[in-house]
Amino acid sequence: MAHEIHLDPWADLYATRMSNMKGSAIRAMMGSAEIPGMIALAGGLPNTKPIGLDDVVRATRETMKAEGGTALQYGSSEGHKGLKRHIIKLMAEEGVTVDYDDFILTQGSQQALDLVARTFIDVGDRIIVEAPSYVGALQATSGYQPDYLQIRMDDDGMVVDELAVALKKLGPRSAKFIYVVPNFHNPAGVTLPLERRKRLIELARQYELLIFEDNPYGRLRYEGEDIPSLRSMDESVMYTSTFSKIFSPGMRIGWIIAPHPILDKIVIGKQASDLCSSNFAQMVLEHYFDRNLWQKNIEQLRDVYRSRRDAMIAALEEFFPEGTSWTKPAGGFFLWATLPEYLDSSEMLAEAIENKVSYVPGNAFYADGSGAHHMRLAFCYEDEEKITEAIKRLGKVIKGQMALAKSLLIKE
Numbered sequence: 001m002a003h004e005i006h007l008d009p010w011a012d013l014y015a016t017r018m019s020n021m022k023g024s025a026i027r028a029m030m031g032s033a034e035i036p037g038m039i040a041l042a043g044g045l046p047n048t049k050p051i052g053l054d055d056v057v058r059a060t061r062e063t064m065k066a067e068g069g070t071a072l073q074y075g076s077s078e079g080h081k082g083l084k085r086h087i088i089k090l091m092a093e094e095g096v097t098v099d100y101d102d103f104i105l106t107q108g109s110q111q112a113l114d115l116v117a118r119t120f121i122d123v124g125d126r127i128i129v130e131a132p133s134y135v136g137a138l139q140a141t142s143g144y145q146p147d148y149l150q151i152r153m154d155d156d157g158m159v160v161d162e163l164a165v166a167l168k169k170l171g172p173r174s175a176k177f178i179y180v181v182p183n184f185h186n187p188a189g190v191t192l193p194l195e196r197r198k199r200l201i202e203l204a205r206q207y208e209l210l211i212f213e214d215n216p217y218g219r220l221r222y223e224g225e226d227i228p229s230l231r232s233m234d235e236s237v238m239y240t241s242t243f244s245k246i247f248s249p250g251m252r253i254g255w256i257i258a259p260h261p262i263l264d265k266i267v268i269g270k271q272a273s274d275l276c277s278s279n280f281a282q283m284v285l286e287h288y289f290d291r292n293l294w295q296k297n298i299e300q301l302r303d304v305y306r307s308r309r310d311a312m313i314a315a316l317e318e319f320f321p322e323g324t325s326w327t328k329p330a331g332g333f334f335l336w337a338t339l340p341e342y343l344d345s346s347e348m349l350a351e352a353i354e355n356k357v358s359y360v361p362g363n364a365f366y367a368d369g370s371g372a373h374h375m376r377l378a379f380c381y382e383d384e385e386k387i388t389e390a391i392k393r394l395g396k397v398i399k400g401q402m403a404l405a406k407s408l409l410i411k412e
């Protein structure tokens, strides 16, 4: 049957920014998780199993009893004080001292990314990002049509020396901000060591640049010592984190800390965007966090994710062919695999899906669309047995592609 071609009758009405915005490759892949037998290494879905549902019911009941109609009303754009109290404690544990008016609550960190983008970026403004970079940050910023300066990453995160070389040429105030995910990077899985953090702060000071630190995974460390956040080293750093990975992404609550003049602008953006975050969700979270249950949850989560990461690394060692490599994350959800440069992981995806295994091709994480010989593998979602099977299947697909490429080369 011939496919009907649907032309969009509104195509000439859309804003130019829409032509720069791509749907997230990861969101598109989420559907593939529904295919029977599929093992999903694509999406970074947090494990919500340790959360006691009865505890959430209790927190909800307490919210309705204690807050009554207030929970059902609009709240302040800056966020509910009762929940802010818990965030102040969380941040203090990370060595960051903040007061109620130093930060606002957002709909997850994703909204913080959008608000920072809309506060700072005019068409053609330069922003500095890691390469690879969190795809949701690229999505949030691309609509504002910036000019991306990508700085390469290695096993220790952003290669700050290469940033220094670039800045020497560009000079002071040459970018609107530097966006970094220093802990257990999404997608690269790597962590920026203390020395590089210090150097990054130094460079930002020298060249009068703002740093935007995104730290959703910092508490999901499976070994080693915590490294101080950039924000704890410099109060001009903008910082976002979220309840999505330490509790539940369904609550859609995150926060952003920023210097007051910037925060004032961000609040105006938030009002334009959604007036306020859900009062109800903020209050349920407050009551849940009042009982300190999240600490037990997170210990369980660390155990589960650590064991899944170990299973993935063991399977990679066993089933991935020579000529491939991967990062060894000390925390977080993702590991970054590198294939020989002649392979294209986005072209290979169809064959992987046929073999009932999904991943996210590397080029989704580069502002310039490069990086196709990498792939992001999520170890957070499937159990050890399925992860091992998925890596075995993927190893076979890669070996097949390598053999094919070799035979084509010999024929030429």
Ligand SMILES: Cc1ncc(COP(=O)(O)O)c(C=O)c1O
Pocket: 044, 107, 108, 109, 110, 111, 134, 136, 181, 186, 214, 216, 241, 242, 243, 244, 249, 253, 254
């Ligand atoms: C690096 C990074 N930043 C921000 C987010 C957004 O998280 P949320 O909006 O659920 O808080 C994610 C989610 O995966 C992420 O990996």
